Amino acid sequence: MLLAGVKVLDLTRLLPGAYCSMLMADVGAEVLKVEEPGRGDYFRWLEPQSGGQSIYFQCVNRNKRSMTLNLKSGKGKAILLSLARKSDVLLESFRPGVMGRLGLDYDSVRRENPGIVYASVSGYGQDGPYRDRAGHDGNYLGLAGILHMTGEPGRRPVHPAVPLGDLAVGGILTAFAASAALARRSQTGEGQYIDISMLDGLASLLTVYAAEHFHDGREQQRGLNHFAGGSVANTVYETKDGRFLVLSIIEEKFWRNFCRAIGRTDLEGGDFLSVRHASLLGEEVQKTMRTKTMAEWIAALEGKETCCEPVNTPGEALENDHLRSRGMVIDIPHPALGRIRQVGNPVKAPGATRDRHLPPPGMGEHTQEILRGEGYSDTEINRLREEGVI
Numbered sequence: 238m239l240l241a242g243v244k245v246l247d248l249t250r251l252l253p254g255a256y257c258s259m260l261m262a263d264v265g266a267e268v269l270k271v272e273e274p275g276r277g278d279y280f281r282w283l284e285p286q287s288g289g290q291s292i293y294f295q296c297v298n299r300n301k302r303s304m305t306l307n308l309k310s311g312k313g314k315a316i317l318l319s320l321a322r323k324s325d326v327l328l329e330s331f332r333p334g335v336m337g338r339l340g341l342d343y344d345s346v347r348r349e350n351p352g353i354v355y356a357s358v359s360g361y362g363q364d365g366p367y368r369d370r371a372g373h374d375g376n377y378l379g380l381a382g383i384l385h386m387t388g389e390p391g392r393r394p395v396h397p398a399v400p401l402g403d404l405a406v407g408g409i410l411t412a413f414a415a416s417a418a419l420a421r422r423s424q425t426g427e428g429q430y431i432d433i434s435m436l437d438g439l440a441s442l443l444t445v446y447a448a449e450h451f452h453d454g455r456e457q458q459r460g461l462n463h464f465a466g467g468s469v470a471n472t473v474y475e476t477k478d479g480r481f482l483v484l485s486i487i488e489e490k491f492w493r494n495f496c497r498a499i500g501r502t503d504l505e506g507g508d509f510l511s512v513r514h515a516s517l518l519g520e521e522v523q524k525t526m527r528t529k530t531m532a533e534w535i536a537a538l539e540g541k542e543t544c545c546e547p548v549n550t551p552g553e554a555l556e557n558d559h560l561r562s563r564g565m566v567i568d569i570p571h572p573a574l575g576r577i578r579q580v581g582n583p584v585k586a587p588g589a590t591r592d593r594h595l596p597p598p599g600m601g602e603h604t605q606e607i608l609r610g611e612g613y614s615d616t617e618i619n620r621l622r623e624e625g626v627i
Contacts, residue, residue: 238265239589243419246271246320247301248308249330250278252400253358253407253435255297258328260412262300263582263590266326269607270298270598271317274305274627277600288573290597296579298597299569304608305601305627308339312626317341319611322350326415330358330407333368343430353428354418358407362434374400374435381439382457386446390460390467406438461512463487469518470495470509473548480531481548484522495543499525499534555580569594601627 243266247258255278262268272278280298283291307313318341321327327346329336336342336357343355360377361367375396378384388395411433418429445464449455459465466472470486486492486509496505499522507518526534531547538545549557555566567581582590604627608618621627 238591239584239586240416240419241265243267243326244324245269245326245328245415246317246324247328249328249358251280251330252293252297252403253411254328254330255280255294256404256408257358257411257415258301259297259299260408260582260584261326261415263594264584265591268301269320269324269603270301270303271306271308271320272303272600274307274601274625277303277305281600287577288571290599295571295577295597299579300591300595301598302603302607303598303601304604306604307626308341310624310626312621312624314340316608316611316626318346318349320607321346321353324350324353325419326354326356328356328358328411328415333357333359333363347428347430351428352422352426354415354422354431355428356411356415356418356431356433358411358433358435360402360435362437363432367436372435374402377402377435377439380436382443382446383439386457386459386462386465388459390458392459394459401442402435402439405442406433406435410438463510463512467512468510469507469522472519474523474526476529476531476534477527478530478532482526482531482534482545483548484543484545486544491542491544494541495538495545498538498541498543501525567594569596571596 240261243261245258245261245266245268247254247268247270249255249258258266258268258270270278278294278298280294281291283293285292287295306316308317343353343357346353346355357363359368360372361370375384378387378397378401379394383401384394384396386394387397411431414431414433418431422428446457446462449457457465461467463471470484470492473481473483475481484495486495489509492509493505496502501521504518504521509518529537534545535547547553554560560566563581563585565581565583566578568576568578571577577596584590605615605618608621608627609615613621618627
């Protein structure tokens with residue numbers, strides 16, 4: 238497995254950090270989820286519940302162990318630092334400054350383990366004018382300019398259906414950064430502090446639009462851009478049965494294939510990439526697409542290389558034969574539910590991921606096991622529990 242032997246301390250809550258540490262756990266990292274006694278990760282308590290846990294908590298916390306630890310207590314802090322000495326990565330998602338007040342910031346942990354990779358995930362980063370602001374995914378999308386471009390011309394902006402900041406930045410980008418820092422450490426022996434801002438990560442997704450803005454100062458208008466559905470060749474069309482197909486073409490050869498497949502060779506010479514001519518060409522394409530059902534068009538376009546696909550519901554996507562064949566739907570054992578079905582790990586490489594997945598842990602399920610490994614007797618562990626340390 239790609240991260241076999243890597244030990245991760247996950248102090249995060251909610252979605253971004255949980256998704257990050259699950260991606261790392263799926264490819265072999267040993268992830269220990271450290272939770273607040275009595276309360277745990279807030280994600281546990283969201284409805285709907287199944288088997289005593291939120292289905293949302295379950296979907297991003299497989300392959301981890303959990304212990305409870307009061308980081309505000311001196312003994313809790315000492316236990317955390319002891320665990321950090323043997324760990325490779327520490328993930329935290331508190332507001333900037335909180336870990337410093339707890340005496341668990343990077344400098345404090347680095348004194349115990351100079352090789353630690355310490356990643357802080359926050360909305361706006363550890364410095365800058367916005368560092369202390371409260372925020373969630375929609376706020377970052379708005380500030381990054383992404384929300385402005387999403388939707389149809391003349392209509393209000395539309396939220397992307399998935400939380401891009403949480404998953405793409407807090408999850409994937411943080412996992413990438415931590416793995417890159419581990420690669421660097423293997424060469425230098427040195428640890429690393431990583432400051433991940435959800436706003437920064439979303440701003441980095443503006444690369445194509447930024448090139449245009451920096452080139453001539455142009456501002457993008459909602460829906461009037463090729464990548465945002467503004468051209469006739471990169472947009473959504475309704476079919477006879479009220480379903481939709483999405484066309485996503487850049488190359489002329491695929492536009493020709495599409496026009497021939499739908500019986501509209503008269504449209505081949507049209508400026509299919511131009512936003513200015515999209516309404517005229519689009520009306521003709523839409524007229525044709527309404528003559529057949531989605532299933533009929535899928536059959537008609539099969540094998541024609543048209544870059545045209547159905548707009549699936551999430552349920553249809555998860556039942557898709559191709560995704561199933563790629564291992565993107567998995568079943569894992571669960572002590573209360575028998576088996577639960579989840580989305581699999583997208584990393585494909587020989588021996589990269591686990592052969593057998595572990596179920597999401599109960600809150601503090603492994604506390605006693607972890608502390609015994611740290612040399613605590615059962616009597617001492619019971620005392621820590623009575624004192625509210627665990």
